[in-house]
Amino acid sequence: MLMITFVLPWFGPDSAGGAESQARGLARALLEAGAPVRVWASTGRDSFHPGEDSHYPAGHSELEGVPVWRYRPSPADERGVPRFFAAHPELLPDLGRFTVHELRLLGSLLGGDELYEAIYRERENPANCFIFMPYPFPGSFWGTLIAPERSYLLACLHDEPYARYGTYAFMFSRCRGVLANSHSEAELVRRLYELPDERICVAGEGIDLTPKGDGAVLRRRHGLGDEPLLLYVGRRDESKNLPMLLAYSREYRARRGTALRLALIGPGELDMGQAMYSPGLAEFAIDLGFLDERAKHDAYAAADIFVQPSLHESFSIVLMEAWLQGAPALVHTGCAVTADHARRSGGGLAFGSFGEFAAALDLLLSSLELRRTLGERGRAFVLETCDWAVVARRTAAFVGAL
Amino acid sequence: MAEQHDEDVAVILEALRSEVRARRAARGMSEDGTALSAIELELKHAAEQLEIARVVSAHWPLEGGSLYERAWALVHKVVRRGLKWYIPPIVEQQNAFNDAAARAIRLLIEAHAELRDQLAELRRQVEQLQESDGQGPATDGGNGSPPSLGDGGASAGEAAPPTAELQQLVERSARAEPPAALPDLGLRQIERELDEHKTVSAHWDLGGGSPLATARAFVQRVIRQYLRWMINPIVEQQNAFNEALAAAVPHLLAADGELRARVASLRQMRHAALSVHKERQ
Numbered sequence: 001m002l003m004i005t006f007v008l009p010w011f012g013p014d015s016a017g018g019a020e021s022q023a024r025g026l027a028r029a030l031l032e033a034g035a036p037v038r039v040w041a042s043t044g045r046d047s048f049h050p051g052e053d054s055h056y057p058a059g060h061s062e063l064e065g066v067p068v069w070r071y072r073p074s075p076a077d078e079r080g081v082p083r084f085f086a087a088h089p090e091l092l093p094d095l096g097r098f099t100v101h102e103l104r105l106l107g108s109l110l111g112g113d114e115l116y117e118a119i120y121r122e123r124e125n126p127a128n129c130f131i132f133m134p135y136p137f138p139g140s141f142w143g144t145l146i147a148p149e150r151s152y153l154l155a156c157l158h159d160e161p162y163a164r165y166g167t168y169a170f171m172f173s174r175c176r177g178v179l180a181n182s183h184s185e186a187e188l189v190r191r192l193y194e195l196p197d198e199r200i201c202v203a204g205e206g207i208d209l210t211p212k213g214d215g216a217v218l219r220r221r222h223g224l225g226d227e228p229l230l231l232y233v234g235r236r237d238e239s240k241n242l243p244m245l246l247a248y249s250r251e252y253r254a255r256r257g258t259a260l261r262l263a264l265i266g267p268g269e270l271d272m273g274q275a276m277y278s279p280g281l282a283e284f285a286i287d288l289g290f291l292d293e294r295a296k297h298d299a300y301a302a303a304d305i306f307v308q309p310s311l312h313e314s315f316s317i318v319l320m321e322a323w324l325q326g327a328p329a330l331v332h333t334g335c336a337v338t339a340d341h342a343r344r345s346g347g348g349l350a351f352g353s354f355g356e357f358a359a360a361l362d363l364l365l366s367s368l369e370l371r372r373t374l375g376e377r378g379r380a381f382v383l384e385t386c387d388w389a390v391v392a393r394r395t396a397a398f399v400g401a402l
Numbered sequence: 403m404a405e406q407h408d409e410d411v412a413v414i415l416e417a418l419r420s421e422v423r424a425r426r427a428a429r430g431m432s433e434d435g436t437a438l439s440a441i442e443l444e445l446k447h448a449a450e451q452l453e454i455a456r457v458v459s460a461h462w463p464l465e466g467g468s469l470y471e472r473a474w475a476l477v478h479k480v481v482r483r484g485l486k487w488y489i490p491p492i493v494e495q496q497n498a499f500n501d502a503a504a505r506a507i508r509l510l511i512e513a514h515a516e517l518r519d520q521l522a523e524l525r526r527q528v529e530q531l532q533e534s535d536g537q538g539p540a541t542d543g544g545n546g547s548p549p550s551l552g553d554g555g556a557s558a559g560e561a562a563p564p565t566a567e568l569q570q571l572v573e574r575s576a577r578a579e580p581p582a583a584l585p586d587l588g589l590r591q592i593e594r595e596l597d598e599h600k601t602v603s604a605h606w607d608l609g610g611g612s613p614l615a616t617a618r619a620f621v622q623r624v625i626r627q628y629l630r631w632m633i634n635p636i637v638e639q640q641n642a643f644n645e646a647l648a649a650a651v652p653h654l655l656a657a658d659g660e661l662r663a664r665v666a667s668l669r670q671m672r673h674a675a676l677s678v679h680k681e682r683q
Contacts, residue, residue: 257673280663355576373562
């Protein structure tokens with residue numbers, strides 16, 4: 001039976017991040033589906049703790065039944081090329097096809113020669129395949145070049161300048177197949193890299209479908225009363241378009257006089273400069289910081305509207321989690337993935353300007369019935385598409401493991 | 403040819419500067435006693451001055467009256483042309499920073515003006531509210547209440563229309579919403595540009611492909627090595643200023659953000675007061 005080897009920068013009980021959660025969920029679901037799985041990652045913690053490169057011990061361990069091997073990170077040479085290739089120059093493509101800064105970007109990200117050695121040893125093994133994720137990391141790039149015939153990319157791709165780099169276009173052209181989290185992501189892969197349909201599979205992504213949040217608990221705990229509540233969950237910085245959400249909410253509240261509250265949930269400390277958050281916003285924008293899973297689901301259940309302003313998502317787990325708890329969503333039209341989710345599910349509206357943001361809030365806040373209906377549509381969509389067992393079966397079938 | 407063009411640009415710039423200075427002086431006089439505040443005038447002048455002064459040129463006219471002066475001007479031109487590979491790239495880097503800095507200040511001035519407008523509008527509405535006490539309902543300034551959403555929204559007990567229809571309704575309704583300026587969002591981009599351009603370098607790679615280019619690069623490296631006693635301290639001082647200016651902008655943005663939040667809060671309170679007032683009447 002074919003062994004599926006996940007390769008990603010970080011993996012472990014303390015590792016936060018979308019790709020890390022996805023790898024954990026998918027590896028577990030594949031095991032439950034009867035497919036042999038293992039994970040290869042670095043000894044680092046996660047992208048939120050860049051200095052902690054030796055957080056986990058190197059070598060073998062196990063997480064929730066999934067065998068894990070961790071490798072020590074090591075720096076690339078001055079060009080950005082791993083030193084591993086000094087012993088295997090025949091595996092290197094013509095580096096002249098890539099620009100200097102593209103290679104240097106790879107060199108600046110977490111990778112390691114021990115990992116490349118391990119991939120090299122398994123490159124001819126017909127009973128193994130690799131799933132590299134997410135696409136920008138050196139493990140994915142160099143790993144795909146070392147073992148192209150056995151490489152699948154679980155890319156987590158979104159439309160950003162990096163996606164157009166020559167290095168990544170080359171990697172996508174060399175891999176055996178691409179697993180996309182959404183139809184929009186698959187469309188982007190087709191458009192950017194001209195891959196044929198048979199090399200792309202929309203496997204989707206799963207979430208835990210069992211949590212049941214209690215909105216009253218969260219409102220009570222944070223003294224939110226029964227005021228209309230918008231909810232944002234994610235990194236509280238510019239990369240997720242949070243400054244725009246804060247500015248739009250501030251202006252909406254000023255124009256309408258609504259006693260609207262906006263709750264922010266996310267890992268780490270709130271960086272006021274990054275989020276464009278000022279103390280004067282505190283009377284309506286409340287930073288709840290990092291919440292445990294139970295409290296997070298309570299927050300989804302408490303929200304009148306869940307807002308996902310991010311422009312760069314390849315799936316958006318938090319959007320699915322919010323729908324699972326019946327919260328209607330507001331997404332940005334500039335993000336093809338979340339806008340497509342909202343369109344397919346009927347669980348949310350999209351905005352691309354302040355006018356649309358205000359009109360959508362006017363509409364949704366005016367009718368509890370409407371919010372409930374949209375929330376139910378979203379929930380039905382999640383129950384139908386985000387079951388890990390289904391995602392695991394699609395994934396295993398695509399890579400030939402079932 | 404290119405040097406001639408640069409010199410023409412410098413002459414034109416100088417002419418423009420003189421004209422703007424004259425225009426500014428004339429307008430300053432004519433605006434005496436108008437409604438424009440002294441602060442607004444100063445800000446306008448500051449913005450104009452930024453536009454005048456932001457471009458550094460390494461190619462000002464070199465002329466001479468007497469034969470002796472003309473001979474020296476010729477020598478200067480030859481030296482300037484000989485250093486074209488060195489000085490203009492440094493100047494261009496500084497100009498990129500100056501451009502971003504001037505835009506940052508202009509945007510901050512505009513953001514300040516927009517905040518003043520918000521406060522003026524707020525004051526007008528409060529006065530109107532006071533005047534209208536017992537004399538009929540006050541207006542809410544045009545964007546206080548949600549625009550009508552027609553009959554597309556669902557009320558209690560009705561089945562909600564398909565989401566696609568609701569989306570169309572949102573897009574239609576959005577057209578009636580007065581635009582929001584939100585200049586603070588645009589300023590974030592400028593902050594990044596300042597960071598990107600704040601360090602001017604006098605030491606970029608001088609490589610060459612062909613033997614001739616390699617030889618030329620070698621000579622240029624020698625000249626650069628010699629001239630570093632003069633050029634590097636200038637670049638370092640300029641970089642210190644660039645760094646200080648780039649570091650000041652985030653604080654200005656934070657101050658702007660805080661003022662904006664407070665004004666928004668006042669507007670929200672004004673709206674709530676207006677609702678109570680209407681109910682009372």
